[in-house]
Amino acid sequence: MxxxxxxxxxxxxxxxxxxxxxxxxxxxxxxxxxxxxxxxxxxxxxxxxxxxxxxxxxxxxxxxxxxxxxxxxxxEGLEKKDQQKTELAIETAELVQCYRDISSYEKRRIILSLLKAMV
Missing domain, CATH: 1.10.260.40 (lambda repressor-like DNA-binding domains)
Structure with a gap:
């Protein structure tokens, strides 16, 4: 359970x-x-x-x-929310994969700082 x-x-x-x-x-x-x-x-x-x-x-x-x-x-409108959640999940997976592929620690920190500033 x-x-x-x-x-x-x-x-x-x-x-x-x-x-x-x-x-x-x-x-x-x-x-x-x-x-x-x-x-x-x-x-x-x-x-x-x-x-x-x-x-x-x-x-x-x-x-x-x-x-x-x-x-x-x-x-009404739930299908749209479901679609948006699916799209967000795909984008998130792509973002994480790209981030992991960056070998430079410094570049990853810069990107992370930029993302935090945007939020």
Whole structure:
């Protein structure tokens, strides 16, 4: 069991939570009002919206009905985020390989300093 990664806040949960917040605000509902519909506290709605707590499929289905939003809209844009993560991983691997291929310690330190300054 220790080999299974544990996620406290996954980017998918954060994305769905951000979508929930946007849809709730578009409908002019407070977190308290939405919580009453779902039978949870406004604090729980805050946790859903931040992505720190996951929405169950049942609650997500209720939200789609209450907010009058197609279910797929909660996932809108995830493909783009997945693509960006893949591109970043490839770029990172290329960068690391190039860095490793530099034989000069001094040149590596200069490049590292430059990268840190850019960030």
């Amino acid at each position: 220790s080999d299974i990664p544990q996620f406290t806040s996954h980017y998918i949960d954060q994305h769905i939570g951000a979508q929930l917040r946007a849809f709730r605000k578009l409908r002019g509902l407070s977190q308290q009002q939405l919580g009453q519909v779902l039978g949870v506290t406004f604090q729980q709605i805050q946790k859903y919206e931040s992505g720190s707590n996951r929405l169950s499929s049942g609650k997500l289905y209720i939200l789609h009905q209450v907010l009058d939003v197609p279910l797929i809209d909660f996932f």
